[in-house]
Amino acid sequence: MSKRSARDSRGSRAAAWAAVAVLGGFGLLPVYWMLATALTPAQQTFRYPPSLIPTDLTLDNFANLADEPALARYLFNSIIVSVITAVLSVVVSAYMGYAFSKFRFRGRRSLMYFVLSSQMFPQALLLVTLYALFSAYRLLDTYTALVLSFTTFTLPLCVWMLKGFFDTIPDSLVEAARVDGASRLRTIHSVILPLSAPGLVAAGLFAFVRGWNDFIFALTLAGREKTTLPPGLVNAFLGEATAQWAELMAASLLASLPVVVAFIALQRFLVGGITAGAIKG
């Protein structure tokens, strides 16, 4: 390698690291600020000018969460609705995605775009409709209302994501299974789905995170007993004249742990799952 190309290579690497540092800082700074606020005594939360590094550290804000027994209920509700939303979204979108990918029928493309079209108008518009609908069927304040509303928004993207994944699986594999005597369902369950694990995990994680983070639907459709973490935390820590930011950050930090753990455990599936089909010609 010539001196010049070695210099260029070092320059490129430095630029790449600089870019990673800037983008990483951009992504991680809010998380750092959340952690720093959670560890700052409540009296110092509003210190002006603010300090990037807390001078006094405390775990009181975490300890104070024990005085909020409702948080455990919010956490439980969040886990229930997010997990069910993820499972339901994956199951339904797997069959839909497979049908769009491997079957040829009149109106297939139009139907695919129709599924996607639900993403084209504001969710708040659907909120009023869903509220009235769930009210008419006495589903308000139930897990069912939350799961159905979350799934409404996760399905289109999951279907397209999985369709793209199924497109990467050669049709010859399906035909080989048929030649060996497998039924359509057997082909899907024993051949296609095992090969699609990364895509299914990616779709499931997307749906889980969507359900976990939702605020407005959970706020409106879930009653006091079925409230999930996002509206629950707002209810608990933000009032008319007060804002308990330190405790809110401590609770938010704990609330984000399940999602972090899920991502760490499943990250190896993620990249392949999300980008599958993106380069399929």
Added chain:
Amino acid sequence: MNNNLSRRDLLRLVGLGAGAGALGLGGVAACAPSADGPTTDTAKSATDFSFASWSLADNASKAKIEELMRGYGGKAGVTVNGVPLAYNTYLNQLTLQVRGGQFTGAAQMDIAWLAGLAALGKLRDLGDVARDAGYTEAALSSGQVDGKQVGLPWTTAAIGLIANRELMQKAGVTTAPATIADFETALRALKSTGVIPYAASTKVAQLKDILIWMQTFGSPLLDGDKVTVGDDASVEAVAWYKKLYDEKLIAPDVERVDARTLFAQGKAAIYDDAIVGRDFVVKGSPDTSLADKLDPIARPVKNAGDKPRAVQWGHAVVVVEGEGANTASDFAGWLTSDEQTVLGYFKDLSLPPTTSKALASEQVRTDRFTAQFSERITATATPNPFWKYPQYAQMETAISEQVQAVLVGRAKPADAMRDAGRAVQALIT
């Protein structure tokens, strides 16, 4: 398989999107609750009912509200079912529930929201309950919409100027500024001590505070149904605000929470707040003696002798017709006028009562901050004239956006206020 979108695909997608949108809208129309009138409660004896409240969701007040609900429940032999809703989303959530018929009973309301909820036509006229309860005239009027007593006043005060007496004295300001000219002089003296002289609202979210300054300068804001924003007085008020901004006598990017924080930290000498903000600044301050330094001052006037202006602030209790409404009405009366109950509420949450008898009690009169606030600010407070319109929040936003355009130098006061006035007028007509 080719996943690329062709032009034909795109057109198809747009067409389907429009179709789906139409279906969505159709769904909204089809599923919208009927506009039928509310069902009247026919129960002859006390029944269980619901009580919606943001104070029930707020850690600072939750225990007290629960105690009150238990107290009434025990007295009347019923269960009061609490419905806690966060303050910031309270009106939207309650409106949806009332409109959909999911909520009946009593509900806490900000007096600024009454017209919006009353427009649904489901609030009970509480005139009979209010008649002999002993509320002050000012308090009673805060619960009225179009002459109908839709809410019973729970706490009534105002939004006014709060000063830090120690910082004022440090700057050599020993008496409260009486006129705008005095106020400017005081602010300049405060600036020389290194603090933000006046943490006035400069963010759109809270720039509605400019309205009271417009009234101070002589604009009525509304004359009948004619919007007067854009008149000479309102333009003069905004030009004055811009002058304070340019001289750094007020700070950029400030809203109520920021102002409270700056004040609590001793970084700002004066700010606007309702009486409910006292606990926040006192508890959030490293200065343990801040409570003793709080000094509510009358808003300076344009010309000596003018009446100081302040905008009313308060909470009311409304009753939504339907199951449990009769008992809820009795609860609303008890909660807002029973002397022992309202004095207990004042003792625990520092929110002033609304009956003449309770206001005259020694407990209220000897609370220095409340007494001064009532005498100097609440005494001349008036409601925001836009509150009578259900779309008042949009009106305030339309004005706030134009005022901010002036502050950042994107528009001249006269042009901006003319545009703001037209925008608000369009919302009325």
